[in-house]
Amino acid sequence: MKKLFIMCLISGFISVMFGNYIFNIYKNKLDDTLEVISTNEKVYMLLYGSYNSKEKVDNLKISDYLLEVDDFYKVYIGITRTIENANIIKEIHKQLGNDIYIREKIINNLEFLDYLNYNDNYEKKSNEEILNIQKNIIKKYKELFNE
Numbered sequence: 001m002k003k004l005f006i007m008c009l010i011s012g013f014i015s016v017m018f019g020n021y022i023f024n025i026y027k028n029k030l031d032d033t034l035e036v037i038s039t040n041e042k043v044y045m046l047l048y049g050s051y052n053s054k055e056k057v058d059n060l061k062i063s064d065y066l067l068e069v070d071d072f073y074k075v076y077i078g079i080t081r082t083i084e085n086a087n088i089i090k091e092i093h094k095q096l097g098n099d100i101y102i103r104e105k106i107i108n109n110l111e112f113l114d115y116l117n118y119n120d121n122y123e124k125k126s127n128e129e130i131l132n133i134q135k136n137i138i139k140k141y142k143e144l145f146n147e
Contacts, residue, residue, distance in 0.1 A: 040108045043116065044086040046078035046093075046134075047101040064135040066142065076103075078134040079141060081113075081120050089134060092127045112144045 048065060050072045051057050057073045066076040077100070078089050086102045093100045107113060119137060122130050
């Protein structure tokens with residue numbers, strides 16, 4: 001009986017030590033994962049215009065855009081990760097006769113940031129291809145942010 005009690009005590013002690021070790025490893029990995037998930041990234045939003053009524057927005061001749069409502073109705077027609085790409089898109093719209101303004105925004109949706117990083121490459125692309133890429137980025141943003 002005494003041997004059984006000692007064996008149970010030793011195995012209980014070993015179990016507690018081993019469980020604590022496994023828990024600490026899990027906790028450290030979880031902290032690292034949460035740090036990556038909560039990473040905020042700066043993106044550049046391309047502002048088409050800011051309007052004081054929804055009717056003015058509805059009368060615009062563009063179809064793929066994001067609408068942000070605060071004091072005004074802000075219409076965004078593009079999102080990119082670099083200021084260089086933002087300037088490329090701005091120049092394309094300037095050639096089309098549109099004045100575009102670049103605004104910074106912080107986004108922490110990892111799926112959208114990965115999508116943006118994968119698609120946000122305009123090297124050796126025509127203006128039409130760049131505008132189509134931006135339409136797809138806008139659609140993905142709407143899909144992920146339920147807009």
